[in-house]
Amino acid sequence: MATRGCNECREADRRRTTDLSRRRFLGWSSAALASATWLPRVARAEAESSDRDVLVSIFLRGGADGLSLCVPHGDRDYYRHRPTLAVPSPEASSVHRALDLDGFFGLSPALTQLHELYRDASLAIVHACGQTRANRSHFAAMHLMEVGHATPPSSLLTGWIGRHLQNTTPRSPNALLRALGMGYGLQRSLVGAPRSAPVADPESFDLRAPAGRRAALKESLRELYAQTSDPLATSMGTTWDTVELLQDIDFSSYRSTSGPYPDSELGRALESSAALIKSEIGIEAIAVDTGGWDTHDEQGTQDGVLDSLLKDLGDSLGVFYRDLAKSPARFTVVVMSEFGRNAVENGSLGTDHGYGSAMMVLGSNIRGGRVFGEWPGLAREQLFDGQDLAVTTDYRQVLAELLEHRFANPDPTAVFDDPSFVASPLGLV
Amino acid sequence: MNARASGGAERQPFDPQRAARSLHRLSPPRALTRPPNSTARSPFADDGRTRFGSRVLEHRIVQRTTFGWSLALQEEVERVGHQSYLDRQLAPETVDDFGLEALIAEAFPTTRQSALELAIAYNRDPTQPVVELVAARIVRALYSPRQLLERVVDLWTDHFNIDLADGLGPFLKPVDDRTVIRRHALGRFRDLLGASASSPAMLAYLTNDSNVKGHPNENYARELMELHTLGEGGGYTEEDVKEVARCFTGWTFGTGENGAEFGRHTFVARDHDNDRKSVLGTEIPAGGGREDVARVLDILSRHPSTARFIAEKILHTFWGEEPPARIVKRVAERFATSGGDVEACLREALSWHLLVEAPLKLKRPLHYLTSAVRGTFAELTDFNVFFSSLDALGHVPFFWHPPNGYPDTEGYWSGLLLPRLDFAALAFAELEPVLTPDPSVFAESASITARTRWADTLLLFGGMTAGTRTPIERHAAATPSRRLAARETLALTLASPEFQYY
Numbered sequence: 001m002a003t004r005g006c007n008e009c010r011e012a013d014r015r016r017t018t019d020l021s022r023r024r025f026l027g028w029s030s031a032a033l034a035s036a037t038w039l040p041r042v043a044r045a046e047a048e049s050s051d052r053d054v055l056v057s058i059f060l061r062g063g064a065d066g067l068s069l070c071v072p073h074g075d076r077d078y079y080r081h082r083p084t085l086a087v088p089s090p091e092a093s094s095v096h097r098a099l100d101l102d103g104f105f106g107l108s109p110a111l112t113q114l115h116e117l118y119r120d121a122s123l124a125i126v127h128a129c130g131q132t133r134a135n136r137s138h139f140a141a142m143h144l145m146e147v148g149h150a151t152p153p154s155s156l157l158t159g160w161i162g163r164h165l166q167n168t169t170p171r172s173p174n175a176l177l178r179a180l181g182m183g184y185g186l187q188r189s190l191v192g193a194p195r196s197a198p199v200a201d202p203e204s205f206d207l208r209a210p211a212g213r214r215a216a217l218k219e220s221l222r223e224l225y226a227q228t229s230d231p232l233a234t235s236m237g238t239t240w241d242t243v244e245l246l247q248d249i250d251f252s253s254y255r256s257t258s259g260p261y262p263d264s265e266l267g268r269a270l271e272s273s274a275a276l277i278k279s280e281i282g283i284e285a286i287a288v289d290t291g292g293w294d295t296h297d298e299q300g301t302q303d304g305v306l307d308s309l310l311k312d313l314g315d316s317l318g319v320f321y322r323d324l325a326k327s328p329a330r331f332t333v334v335v336m337s338e339f340g341r342n343a344v345e346n347g348s349l350g351t352d353h354g355y356g357s358a359m360m361v362l363g364s365n366i367r368g369g370r371v372f373g374e375w376p377g378l379a380r381e382q383l384f385d386g387q388d389l390a391v392t393t394d395y396r397q398v399l400a401e402l403l404e405h406r407f408a409n410p411d412p413t414a415v416f417d418d419p420s421f422v423a424s425p426l427g428l429v
Numbered sequence: 430m431n432a433r434a435s436g437g438a439e440r441q442p443f444d445p446q447r448a449a450r451s452l453h454r455l456s457p458p459r460a461l462t463r464p465p466n467s468t469a470r471s472p473f474a475d476d477g478r479t480r481f482g483s484r485v486l487e488h489r490i491v492q493r494t495t496f497g498w499s500l501a502l503q504e505e506v507e508r509v510g511h512q513s514y515l516d517r518q519l520a521p522e523t524v525d526d527f528g529l530e531a532l533i534a535e536a537f538p539t540t541r542q543s544a545l546e547l548a549i550a551y552n553r554d555p556t557q558p559v560v561e562l563v564a565a566r567i568v569r570a571l572y573s574p575r576q577l578l579e580r581v582v583d584l585w586t587d588h589f590n591i592d593l594a595d596g597l598g599p600f601l602k603p604v605d606d607r608t609v610i611r612r613h614a615l616g617r618f619r620d621l622l623g624a625s626a627s628s629p630a631m632l633a634y635l636t637n638d639s640n641v642k643g644h645p646n647e648n649y650a651r652e653l654m655e656l657h658t659l660g661e662g663g664g665y666t667e668e669d670v671k672e673v674a675r676c677f678t679g680w681t682f683g684t685g686e687n688g689a690e691f692g693r694h695t696f697v698a699r700d701h702d703n704d705r706k707s708v709l710g711t712e713i714p715a716g717g718g719r720e721d722v723a724r725v726l727d728i729l730s731r732h733p734s735t736a737r738f739i740a741e742k743i744l745h746t747f748w749g750e751e752p753p754a755r756i757v758k759r760v761a762e763r764f765a766t767s768g769g770d771v772e773a774c775l776r777e778a779l780s781w782h783l784l785v786e787a788p789l790k791l792k793r794p795l796h797y798l799t800s801a802v803r804g805t806f807a808e809l810t811d812f813n814v815f816f817s818s819l820d821a822l823g824h825v826p827f828f829w830h831p832p833n834g835y836p837d838t839e840g841y842w843s844g845l846l847l848p849r850l851d852f853a854a855l856a857f858a859e860l861e862p863v864l865t866p867d868p869s870v871f872a873e874s875a876s877i878t879a880r881t882r883w884a885d886t887l888l889l890f891g892g893m894t895a896g897t898r899t900p901i902e903r904h905a906a907a908t909p910s911r912r913l914a915a916r917e918t919l920a921l922t923l924a925s926p927e928f929q930y931y
């Protein structure tokens with residue numbers, strides 16, 4: 001660590017010049033380049049190897065109700081358990097009726113944009129998916145899921161994306177930043193990832209110092225943290241790299257190619273993510289959180305809280321997908337939550353912590369347009385603990401398949417560090 | 430976990446500028462911000478080597494029991510002796526606050542009002558009670574001479590986390606802060622737990638107001654066991670969660686519509702499930718009515734898992750991450766034998782022979798910012814920067830949404846250091862500084878070496894490493910004016926890796 005500062009600066013300068021000339025020959029249309037004023041003045045990364053996608057991992061914090069997201073309208077028990085909260089079947093006359101997927105499942109009517117992507121085969125859903133052991137504690141369940149372990153207590157401290165990046169060579173050999181977590185603290189899934197940083201707002205990530213003193217202070221601050229064997233040194237090293245990197249991207253003038261993003265935290269995070277991915281800085285993974293899914297009371301599946309959360313999710317993902325699909329960027333999005341909610345609604349017009357849920361995978365390189373997974377049924381005797389959608393697909397199967405086929409990890413099972421885990425691909429790719 | 434904040438529409442955004450304006454209304458008593466009398470008490474010998482001796486223990490005790498070490502407090506503890514200092518800190522009512530609480534009450538009147546008064550006055554725009562509670566929290570952390578109390582309040586605020594900005598939080602949390610957390614912080618755990626379990630702010634936050642007979646809502650019951658008492662893996666089952674939820678049916682607060690005054694705790698007998706229940710193997714007989722809750726809280730607070738969990742929490746806060754099992758056992762035993770006396774547990778956890786072997790802890794963002802102000806005896810002149818830094822660091826008091834409270838781990842906070850450096854870089858700017866230290870702490874006229882040594886004394890008690898001193902001295906040598914060099918020496922010391930720890 002001690003000598004990194006200066007040599008690496010020079011190295012970066014050198015790369016900058018070569019990249020500038022490289023960029024002129026990139027296969028982008030000149031019109032696209034001319035209009036893309038937000039693009040980094042220079043791109044840092046070497047030509048990206050095309051053997052893998054950028055991973056965008058979206059975590060729905062609080063336990064998202066998979067049964068409202070992907071509605072099993074063909075299962076009569078669904079309507080029995082949810083007399084007031086069920087989403088009406090696509091044949092119903094209600095304006096809140098589900099958008100049919102395959103005659104059995106339907107999407108929440110808030111997810112119109114995702115419905116289109118499903119029909120384009122760009123969206124796959126894995127239902128009755130989750131952890132191999134039920135855990136109704138948000139914190140324990142999130143922890144295990146992000147760590148990638150099946151059973152508590154987990155001895156692992158690093159996250160599944162962190163270990164994946166540790167086990168693979170960088171997508172671009174000289175990338176300064178391989179993973180970015182949108183938020184103040186690094187997501188557990190990213191912990192352990194080499195060259196990763198939490199960034200709450202990519203647009204304003206630089207040292208705030210009095211004009212005229214910034215450069216001098218920055219230089220000395222760099223030294224303060226370069227000369228120490230302190231655990232903070234690594235974090236600061238990545239921070240300075242990230243500052244440099246993000247400064248070259250003009251987020252404020254970034255324009256989506258597919259209409260405006262929703263004016264929400266998720267929308268803004270995905271817009272920044274799109275800018276980051278398109279700027280080809282060699283980023284491999286971005287983690288984005290969205291909260292509020294813990295709908296214990298007045299869930300508002302049709303016109304309340306859950307409906308607006310789903311709408312925000314669907315619209316943000318829809319714009320993001322189409323925005324990136326028009327670019328040469330390659331990406332796969334995974335959407336997950338720590339658990340689903342009780343199949344049976346509670347007395348507060350809400351649902352309590354459950355078990356199985358639905359996972360979503362979006363990308364142009366997947367076999368979408370299908371709901372994957374074995375449906376366990378919702379009859380009382382089929383429910384887990386008499387109250388929850390059972391889990392028939394270990395969520396790690398979804399991740400393992402994507403890790404191998406979309407993220408170029410030759411040994412995805414190693415990521416989960418669990419001898420009892422045997423990969424069994426679902427056919428997502 | 431809570432449902433109410435969900436969509437975000439009801440959630441109050443934090444408004445740093447308004448919080449800053451609130452803070453401007455209060456200037457702390459001079460007695461609380463006065464720098465030490467002389468600068469001669471440097472821990473350095475004439476040859477530049479440090480000479481600490483027994484002062485290291487006092488240093489450690491001040492570090493661990495405050496929102497920021499200062500040379501003046503170091504001198505005070507050395508003068509009265511660390512044991513007597515701790516004794517008084519553990520009996521905060523015996524510590525003169527030089528009228529600070531009265532000033533807070535005057536400057537931030539919403540912190541003294543009832544839930545009903547707040548709801549009537551601020552129904553349309555709840556920003557005022559939100560910013561005032563946050564501002565009061567910061568003023569106390571910065572200036573209260575009852576610093577240990579403030580650290581313990583911080584611990585319980587996270588332990589019994591409630592999101593101030595969420596739902597009814599702006600009207601209910603100020604009351605919870607006053608009558609639950611602050612009132613019982615150093616008392617018996619059972620009293621604290623009981624107050625929290627009856628706190629409308631908690632019941633609203635964890636939606637127990639919708640937990641009724643026949644339709645239990647287990648939100649509060651689960652967090653009560655997992656986060657407040659037994660801890661995860663503390664020996665309860667899913668069945669226990671359900672049974673505790675049944676005990677809490679009808680346990681709610683006044684909404685104005687259910688006959689009770691808005692924001693006051695109430696028990697609605699007709700919503701209570703009065704059949705028999707069984708909690709952790711203990712039967713709770715039918716017909717218990719409102720007594721069910723007291724029985725549950727007795728069972729939980731006397732459970733050995735709770736003793737261990739609370740001991741771990743106290744040690745995690747005051748000793749360090751991952752305290753060894755033997756230490757946890759000692760504090761847990763103290764918890765059990767003292768009937769859950771928080772003060773007794775703290776005495777154990779803060780005993781000097783435990784503290785000397787404690788690992789360094791990374792300051793959380795609020796602690797980092799307050800320690801910068803306290804250490805430099807500065808007048809906080811730009812509140813906006815203080816608050817926006819806190820906001821950028823993601824540590825606005827009472828703004829953590831999930832019920833587990835702000836983390837207190839290095840792993841969580843060490844990834845985001847830039848806003849700390851921002852604060853340091855702006856702290857002593859020549860124009861519009863955030864902090865204006867007492868003139869006596871700017872050693873402008875001295876040599877670069879002496880100035881650096883002074884910054885080391887003032888902020889690090891002589892703990893500056895060569896890896897920090899060298900760049901600071903080099904920076905000062907390359908800075909055009911002496912005055913600016915003096916300011917930036919302090920700034921860089923605040924930004925140093927050493928100052929991030931305590």
